[in-house]
Amino acid sequence: MPLSFFNTLSGKVEEFKPLEAGRVRMYTCGPTVYDYAHIGNFRTFVFQDILRRHLKYRGYQILHVMNVTDVDDKTIANSQAAGVPLREFTTRYIQAFQADRELLNLETPELVVRASDHIPDIVKVIQTLIEKGYAYASEGSYYFRVQKFSDYGKLSKLDFSGMRVGARVDADKYEKDSARDFALWKTAKPGEPAWDTPLGRGRPGWHIECSVMAMKYLGETFDIHSGGSDLIFPHHENEIAQSESATGKPFARYWLHSEHLIVNGEKMSKSAGSFYTLRDLVAKGYKPTAIRYLLASVPFRKPLNFTFDGLRQAEQSLDRLRNFLYRLSHEQFSPGENPQLAKHANETRAEFEAALDDNLNTAEALAAVFNLVRDANTAMDRGEFREGDKAFFANVLERWEEIFAVLKDDDYDKLRKGGYLQERxxxxxxxxxxxxxxxxxxxxxxxxxxxxxxxxxxxxxxxxxxxxxxxxxxxxxxxxxxxxxxxxxxxxxxxx
RNA sequence: GGCGCGGUACCCAAGUGGUAAGGGAGAGGUCUGCAAAACCUUUAUGCGGGAGUUCGAUUCUCCCCCGCGCCUCCA
Structure with missing residues (x-):
């Protein structure tokens, strides 16, 4: 099976073909930096990491842009509550986010971009939308006129015709021509950060930053856009509306969304005490690599039920792989080669590669390696493993590790260097x-x-x-x- | 109510129109001073429930039940 992904836009698994051969342009929605990211966020970020690692594994050159939302209601509210200027406040959480990413072996995207660094770009796109009649001003703010974009709803499959307006009443409702219209630019409120621009003094709405930054760095049409499933509507739907209205061209071609992580069968919640950051788990003594293993082990389109029992199981599973790796590098075997083992090793590599090609089926990719490990252990115990077989196995595990990045047991060093152990x-x-x-x-x-x-x-x-x-x-x-x-x-x- | 994702052994979980991968846990055994690791054996006539299509369904169709998410804060 060729490399294929489930595309939310089509609702089907499709073969992946980038616009430009050998090259992938990808945008992923990063965090809003008003607090530490939680493990639900990291479920999505681990999925995105597996995605980019597999694309690289398959030989694609990648240009991956991840945004950081550093100006919105929450960042403003929390920075004010902390008495810290917005920029300084969000920079702190960006750094914390990066530190967490390193613990989880998440590769750093080629570009990590902040919304607040792109105000002029944002203003330009909004001006284009105004010129084309897709945006209008109201009381100093600017809104996107959803009715003008006939494809609205094509991603989320929501049918808006004849749908009553939701029960939730937005504070801006009466400023908008239609309740579904969304803010592109919010007029400055007293005491809030704002930029002086040709649109007036204010700040960008949430959705526009992603449209603008994605198109700036990846082009008006690019290959992959991804995020958590909760972003399908309204965030990604609105990105499509804005971008395609501004350019008249298709925006992202493949939309990949990860299902949510739930805790003990329920949505994470602070009041229920089931809200965990990576730091919380580290403080409880869990290894980041085990957390990565757990988050990566369930295919991204399936809801992941996080439990501490599950995390312990992940630790055990990971230990099994590491124990094998230890045997492989520390035991002496008789000279020669065992052709059957070499064959099995090569087959395993083909198996996990095929599993990942099939919409990133990580569970199957894991199974392939466990099967190999068991058979190799058996051969070792029976004295049928040969010195010359080591290379085949080391190679398969190295290749596998390019995607999973969990075998290296360096948690302790990283935690110590990062100052995480002080809490321990x-x-x-x-x-x-x-x-x-x-x-x-x-x-x-x-x-x-x-x-x-x-x-x-x-x-x-x-x-x-x-x-x-x-x-x-x-x-x-x-x-x-x-x-x-x-x-x-x-x-x-x-x-x- | 609408849309979407799920419901597979004690737990996590893959998968297929032809009779259930893998991991964890438990039990017994081998090895070991003892452990640990590793290996062997073992744990679903069963894949939410019902009906249908079929020679045959867990896999397709329909209905129903349950969990989670979204329906303008949300990875």
Missing amino acids: HVAAPPLEPERNREGILQLGTLSDEQIEDSIREREQARRQADYARADRIRQELLEAGILLEDTKGGTRWKRK
Whole structure:
């Protein structure tokens, strides 16, 4: 099957063919930076990351633009509440967002652009819309006249003919000719940030920034646009209306939307205590790579029910893969090659590639690799694995990792460098008094040297057949979050 | 009410008109000083419910039930 995606616009899985051979122009809706992003947001961002990684894997050169909404009602309200100027306030959250992205191994798009840096571009497009009769002014604000755009509703499949106006009454309703019209430009309100422009003093509406920035960097027609399913209406519908009215050309060709993450079967909510940021989960001791694994493991078109049990399962699954990787790199095998294994390795690569081509079926891509791992482990246990097979397996896993980016166990280093571990000085469970006094057995605080010292101590005890002491050391380390495994090649340790 | 996404074993989850991938968890076993890891065996005559089409449906059609989302704040 050729590379195919479910396109919201057509409602079908379609073969993907970019406008320009070998090149993909892609726009993704990024965060509104009024607070830390939550794991529901990251579900979408992980999906977008898998998307861009797979496109790269398939040899496309990518130009990926992600916006940051840094001027809207929420950013203004929160910055004012914090007593910090808007620009400074949003910059803080952009930095926090980038730090979270790095923890989750999300690649940085070629361009990350801020709405507030594009005011003149926005004004120009609004002026075009006014000239073409799609926009009108009212009390200092400008609105898009939805009725003028006959294709309105083609993305969301909403039928507006004869539909009564929704129960929710917008504050701007009486300024608009029609309740469905939406703001392109909002006139300045006292005390709010505003720009002096030919349109008057004010700020952009929400939707226009994406139309403007996407077209500025990607052209009037580009390949892929994506975001969470809640953006289909009104945000993306309005982007299409504005952009296509301004240019007379199709806007984005493929629209990809990820389904939402829910928590314990319900929408995340602060009042229900089910609202989690990445930091919240890290503070609870979960690894970012396990979180990425969980978010990536469910195909993007399926709602993902987040539970802590599910997160623990993800950790276990990931450990299985990492354990195999460890065996692969640390065990010695007899010389030669096992042709059957090499064949299986190559087949596995074809399988996970085909799975991803099929609308990014990550679950199937995972299954292919687990099947290979099981068979390789079996071969290793039976002595049928050969030194020459290593390369095939390493290659398959490396290729797989280009997409999933979860195998490298560098969470601890990244968390420490990012200052995340400061929140993790949790008191260790009861331990031997003299060790506890040293203060070195707190969770996540043992250095590699300290761990290796303890392991040497235990090795000595084992040689002397003092298993009680050896087991005690192992238990202490375990309580400090360090797991030991005695392998043929010596004792291996890892951070739980 | 309209539109959309789902409902597969204890949990997560793939998938197909021809008889259910994979992961986690549990149980038994092998290995190990013991663990851990790994391996082997085992856990859905069943795929929300009902009717229909068919030689045959979990997979197609219709109706119904349930969960989630959207219907101008929302990834």
